[in-house]
Amino acid sequence: MESSNKDQLKENLTIHDVAKALGVSASTVSRAISGKGRIGEETRQRVLAYISEKSFYPNASARSLAQSKTYNIAIIMPEVKDLVDMPFFHTCMHGAEEVAQVNDYDLLIVTTDGTNIKPLERMVNNRKVDGMILTRLYKDDVFVKYLKSTEIPFVAIGNSDDKDLVTIDHDNYGGCRELVSLLLSKGVEKVAYLGGGMDQTVNIRRFAGYKDGLENAGVKLDNGIIYTNLANKIQVAKAVEELLKTNTDCILCQDDYICDEVVHHLAEKGISIPKRMKVASCHHSKLLDNFPVTITSLKFDTMEIGRKACQVLLSMIAGDEVPKETLLEYEINLKESTKM
Numbered sequence: 382m383e384s385s386n387k388d389q390l391k392e393n394l395t396i397h398d399v400a401k402a403l404g405v406s407a408s409t410v411s412r413a414i415s416g417k418g419r420i421g422e423e424t425r426q427r428v429l430a431y432i433s434e435k436s437f438y439p440n441a442s443a444r445s446l447a448q449s450k451t452y453n454i455a456i457i458m459p460e461v462k463d464l465v466d467m468p469f470f471h472t473c474m475h476g477a478e479e480v481a482q483v484n485d486y487d488l489l490i491v492t493t494d495g496t497n498i499k500p501l502e503r504m505v506n507n508r509k510v511d512g513m514i515l516t517r518l519y520k521d522d523v524f525v526k527y528l529k530s531t532e533i534p535f536v537a538i539g540n541s542d543d544k545d546l547v548t549i550d551h552d553n554y555g556g557c558r559e560l561v562s563l564l565l566s567k568g569v570e571k572v573a574y575l576g577g578g579m580d581q582t583v584n585i586r587r588f589a590g591y592k593d594g595l596e597n598a599g600v601k602l603d604n605g606i607i608y609t610n611l612a613n614k615i616q617v618a619k620a621v622e623e624l625l626k627t628n629t630d631c632i633l634c635q636d637d638y639i640c641d642e643v644v645h646h647l648a649e650k651g652i653s654i655p656k657r658m659k660v661a662s663c664h665h666s667k668l669l670d671n672f673p674v675t676i677t678s679l680k681f682d683t684m685e686i687g688r689k690a691c692q693v694l695l696s697m698i699a700g701d702e703v704p705k706e707t708l709l710e711y712e713i714n715l716k717e718s719t720k721m
Contacts, residue, residue: 400532403431407532412700419702454481454694455489455504455513457524468637468666469683470516473538476687477514484695486511495519498527505531512694514538518548518582534697536690539582547697549690549707551681553583554590556711557663560679561594561633563713568721569631569659573606573624575617575643576635584609587635587663609635617642625652631659631719637666637678644672644718659719675716685709 396414400407405424412420413428456477458470478488489510491500495517501524504510511534515524518539525546528535540550564572574591577584588609595602606629608620621643624632634640640662647654654660654674662669665678686709696703 397532399428399431399435403428408534408697408700419700450511450698451509452485453487453489453510454691454698455491455501455510457501457513457515457517458490458492459517460492460494468668469664472666472683473516473687473690476684476689477691478687479684480688480691480695486695493524496523498523501527505533511698512536514690514694519580520582520585534694536694536697538686538690540586541582544705547693547703547705549686549693549709550583550586551686551709552711553586553663553679554593556679556681556713557587557590557633558594558597559590560661560663560677560713561591562598563715564631564633564659564661564677564719565594565598565600567715567719569719571603571606571627571629572600572631572633573627573629574608574633574635575611575620575639576609577611577639579609584635590663591633611639614642618646621646625650625658629658631661634660634662636664637662637668640676640678641668644669644674644676654718655720661719665714674718677716677719678714680712680714682709 396410397407400410403410405428409420409424410428413425414432456474458474474488474490481488489504491504493500501513504513513528513533513535515522515535515537518525518537518541522537522541525537525541525543529545535547537546537548538550539548540553541548561572572591572595574588576588579585579588592602606624606627608616611617611620617639621632632643634643640660643660644654647658647660652658660676662676662678665676665680666683669676669678689707689709693703693707
């Protein structure tokens with residue numbers, strides 16, 4: 382019985398087991414076995430010696446295992462409600478899918494509330510995918526923590542203080558800072574800020590850009606006209622009502638969803654844009670193309686960030702070196718909604 386258990390252990394030994402035993406990454410073990418990709422000769426020999434010692438498959442089978450792929454990658458999306466409200470995620474997904482298909486990969490879509498890791502665990506444990514794309518990053522992100530423990534290749538869309546994380550992001554901070562500075566230079570006097578959940582890194586970066594844009598222009602931060610963690614239409618409407626009682630002359634919205642709600646509420650109240658209140662958004666999408674007045678906004682190439690995330694992930698799966706951080710550009714579109 383003991384001999385049988387040992388044989389079973391040998392059969393079940395995986396690249397991840399070898400990586401854990403040697404204190405290296407799974408991709409390092411894969412490169413050592415396949416002979417492809419950058420790896421030091423000393424490390425290569427150490428991996429091969431361990432494999433030989435543990436009878437980890439015959440060489441030919443080991444190479445086959447190292448090179449075998451599911452040809453699936455997963456893209457982790459927010460819950461359905463957010464997907465309906467925020468076109469960013471659909472567009473990002475299409476960009477990733479475009480690159481995946483060209484490289485003979487299928488894209489599996491997983492929706493989650495940002496806290497439940499079970500769907501990810503099932504994919505990893507059942508070896509359903511070769512890698513994953515996270516479309517939203519949180520502070521103390523449980524997905525990142527889990528995926529790092531598995532060593533499966535993954536890419537995160539967003540910004541992180543974790544320098545070991547591979548991230549793809551637009552320059553949300555720089556864009557928001559420049560947009561605020563530009564609005565103030567054009568004659569806007571008081572810029573309010575309406576934002577969503579501050580547990581998301583993209584929202585943290587945009588708010589930081591707003592604050593520094595004010596500081597660069599010599600304008601003191603007024604906490605009385607700042608609203609964050611707005612979670613629904615009622616809260617957005619209440620914030621707008623309160624701002625209309627102040628001398629605020631411009632509302633900067635953290636994203637297209639909040640801007641859509643702000644513009645609709647102002648229209649219901651008969652408030653003229655931009656005569657009575659100017660409006661701008663830190664993110665443009667097709668949501669903002671359906672109003673009589675065009676909206677000043679930051680424009681990011683959302684298809685491109687999806688494409689880039691998938692390209693980088695596929696390079697990681699192949700065992701190639703990739704940059705830890707990729708930052709994409711933005712455009713400022715000045716439109717009627719902030720016209721003086």
